[in-house]
Amino acid sequence: MTSRALVAVLVACGLGAAACGGSAGGAVSAAPASEGGSGSHTVPPASPPAAPATSPAPSKTTATPAAGESRTALPLSGKVVVVDPGHNGRNHRHPSAINKRVNVLTQWKACDTTGTVTPGGYTEAAFTWDVSRRLAKILKSRGATVRLTRPDNAGVGPCITERAAIGNRAKADAALSVHADGSAPANHGFHIIMPKKINGPVDPVVGASRRLGLAVRDAYRAGTGVPYSTYIGTKALNFRSDLGGLNLSRVPKIFIECGNMKNPGDAGRFQDTAFRQRTALALADGLQRYLG
């Protein structure tokens, strides 16, 4: 049911840019100063309009909020966030589609993978989907425009190249790929994966992605209590150049591996609804800290 509603929202966002992101007109136009926009410097101070008097309205309507709209600025208004739930619920049924080779610049690899699963059979795809839709809901409630890279957990893909492209097309201010790892059972804890410079499109956003990674790491740890990974990275920070979702991203992007699905402790958390909600909240807080 909820996923239906979410799909409806997604469709609305996808089709009508104006309806979602666009509606925050004022906020959006205020932001891009840094984009070196062609428009920003074109209007000089234009101070003394020689012959005033006659024109009542036109000159500068922008500064007048007048109308009774109580526009309380939400903390994320004007921000675009792409949330990428790792894998997909039907990937395992369509090996030929999933195993298609795609170019991730540093190598060729499979279009997507099935993801991992807990010993009890709870799949990574189901986990990432549930956390992502909760996260999307929270981000929207804080004013963000949110795009998910898949509409439900009953399909196949998209390819990792497309997951990156979705963030690029959305010109996302931040993109987050949600995963959970499948390591040896004794390993536990979470880690963040950030891009490395590869002489490719991700290079300009490597620094910003690192800042995003730090913000999300701190928020996830504080919000969920999950410890740093015992087996990957330093203080839960890891950098990779083999992931298509990162290599092809032109917007700040990171992965989070929320824990190890093969570890009984981590797996127990993942199957707890309240934990998944805490996870979504923590991720939203991390994104907001970065975007704020």
Ligand SMILES: [Zn+2]
């Ligand atoms: Zn994964």
